[in-house]
Structure formats: structure tokens, C-alpha cells
Amino acid sequence: MPESLHAAMVGLGVAVPDRVLTNADFEKIVDTSDEWITKRTGIKQRHVVSDGESTATLAVAAARSALADAGIEAAELDMIICATITPEMIFPSVACLMQNEFGVSGMPAFDISAACSGFVYGLALADKFIATGTYRRVLVVGAETLTRFTDYTDRGSCIIFGDAAGAAVLEATDQAGRGLLYTDLHANGGGWDLIHIPDGGSRSPTSHQTVDDHGHFIKMRGRDVYKFAVEKMQWLLGDCLEQCGLSAADVDLVVPHQVNSRIIESAAAKSGFPREKVYVNIDRYGNTSAASIPLAMWEARQAGRLPEGATALLVAFGAGLTWAGAVLRI
Numbered sequence: 001m002p003e004s005l006h007a008a009m010v011g012l013g014v015a016v017p018d019r020v021l022t023n024a025d026f027e028k029i030v031d032t033s034d035e036w037i038t039k040r041t042g043i044k045q046r047h048v049v050s051d052g053e054s055t056a057t058l059a060v061a062a063a064r065s066a067l068a069d070a071g072i073e074a075a076e077l078d079m080i081i082c083a084t085i086t087p088e089m090i091f092p093s094v095a096c097l098m099q100n101e102f103g104v105s106g107m108p109a110f111d112i113s114a115a116c117s118g119f120v121y122g123l124a125l126a127d128k129f130i131a132t133g134t135y136r137r138v139l140v141v142g143a144e145t146l147t148r149f150t151d152y153t154d155r156g157s158c159i160i161f162g163d164a165a166g167a168a169v170l171e172a173t174d175q176a177g178r179g180l181l182y183t184d185l186h187a188n189g190g191g192w193d194l195i196h197i198p199d200g201g202s203r204s205p206t207s208h209q210t211v212d213d214h215g216h217f218i219k220m221r222g223r224d225v226y227k228f229a230v231e232k233m234q235w236l237l238g239d240c241l242e243q244c245g246l247s248a249a250d251v252d253l254v255v256p257h258q259v260n261s262r263i264i265e266s267a268a269a270k271s272g273f274p275r276e277k278v279y280v281n282i283d284r285y286g287n288t289s290a291a292s293i294p295l296a297m298w299e300a301r302q303a304g305r306l307p308e309g310a311t312a313l314l315v316a317f318g319a320g321l322t323w324a325g326a327v328l329r330i
Helices: 034-041 055-070 094-102 115-131 189-194 208-212 222-244 261-270 289-302
Strands: 006-015 020-022 045-047 079-083 109-112 137-145 163-173 179-187 253-256 311-318 322-329
Touching: 006 055, 006 115, 006 289, 034 261, 045 163, 055 094, 055 137, 055 163, 055 289, 079 094, 079 115, 094 109, 094 137, 109 115, 115 137, 115 163, 115 179, 115 289, 115 311, 115 322, 137 289, 163 179, 163 289, 179 222, 189 222, 222 261, 222 311, 222 322, 253 261, 253 289, 289 311
Parallel strands: 079 109, 079 137, 253 311
Antiparallel strands: 006 163, 006 179, 020 045, 137 163, 179 322, 311 322
């Protein structure tokens, strides 16, 4: 196969629950206010799954939308990758459940756990399979139901998270200057305890005690996470520009993981990107982890901000600790 093969994004889709939880709703749950939440996070509302909805139902809906956008059927895929830290169950994978829902079998299907960096990790992995000629079409999904793992007695973290899914169909191309031009993945396991769910795994199996102690909910060291995210977002932006020989003027849109509006604005400003070149929708969705970048990309494209030929920088950072960047030509 030609060495120049790489992945082009030919379809995008999203799925967002109908139920909305506003800052005013949180004023009835914990000691907080709309002003306090907005000032510290930029979030005004977030979407929350209802009974009968789950990570897999959102993932399937987003995937069907992406497949329709690409004009292909699920049977034409060669692989399914789902990035999630909120799976249906410990095993099997969400990707396998998706495959079954599509009524197809045989192709590899698996999940990856890279938290908020998961979608970019998935893009990079798919791109490498395509570049080697192993597969031609890969579905990459980022799907999360973080509110199912949110402690609604912890006012510092419960206001942050929302539920959503986003999906992309990647297809092989040998057209220069199109598709994924660069990806870069990193991790530092030394920071694992900055964001984690302590119980429910093999280290601390589920028990009456772990449930009583709220050990199955997200625990977060907010200030440390803030510093980490600002530093890594700024570094990723510089790295993507340098490795691709680009300047901020060459980039049409920065699509960051929607972690916190203050983090995004601070890092972008320090990297020389004007506010209008950075897409932010955290005010309407909160932090949706692996789903946030494809959801933001889909919205940006709908708004005409990612037309054909546009250059986008995707940057993400999350639990693990992980951070990842990508340069994409639409």
C-alpha cells in the first residue's frame, strides 16, 4: 500500500440526551449559585441521561448519524473503536455492544480508556491502522455518561459533568494535505489520583463499605487539574504548530476538550490564538470527556466554521493523566 495513505474524516455525528440540568437546578441540590458556577467554569447547563439511556445508546445514535453523514452502512466498516471511561459494564466493550446493535460481526471492535483524551487517542490509532493499509474505514466514537458516576453531594465536582456522544467515520485517502496531518499522544501515570474513581475495580472491589463511602463516584483535585490542563493545552498547541510548520494564522479553528472556559481562554491567549478562533460550547454541555471534541466539531461544522479545506487543531487532556493533540484538514 502507498506510504502516503492516511485517514480523512468523512462523517460526523452526535447524540445528546434531551434532559437538561441547569445551574438553577443545582441551587436546589447543593450550596451553590448560577453566578458561582458560571464564574468558575463557564457552564450554564448540561445534558443528563434518563432511564433507558446509557453510554451504548448514545454511542449507537451518534454512530448512526456519522454513518449517514458519510453515506455508508455499518457493514462497510472495518473496525469500531469506542473511547469511554463510563462503559456499560466492566466487560464486554461498548464497541462490541455497538457492533451487535448494528447487526454486523467479524470486524474488530474494542474500547480504549484515555478519559478526556480518548477521542484523539482513537483518531490516532485509527489513522495508524489506515496508514499501514490494514483497514480502510474505521468508526471512532467518544461516548460518556459521566453523570452516572457523579457525586451530587460534592459541590465542587457535581456541577461540571454532562452526558453525550460524538462519532467520526475515518476513511483512507492518499490525497496530500487532507485528513489527519499529525497526532501526538502522551500520558503520565504519576498523576493518576488527580481524577479517578477509587472503587469498583480489582484493587477495591464493590462492597457495602465502598458504596456507603461514595467510592464509586468521580474524585477530583480541582486546582491541580486546572494547572495541568492549562500547561498541557498550551504545550499541545505549540507542538502541533511546530511539527506541522504552521502559525496561528494558518489555523482556522482550535477545538479543545471542553474542560473549563477559563482554562481554554487562558491557554489559547498564551498561545497567540484570538478568542474567535477557539470553539467553546461548555456553557451548554459541561464536561463530556471523550465526547466533547467530536460534539464541538459537529457544532462548529454546522455553524460553518469548519468548511472544506479548513485546518483544525484538536487538543485534549484528562485523567490518567493523558494529553493528546491532532491537526486535521477538513
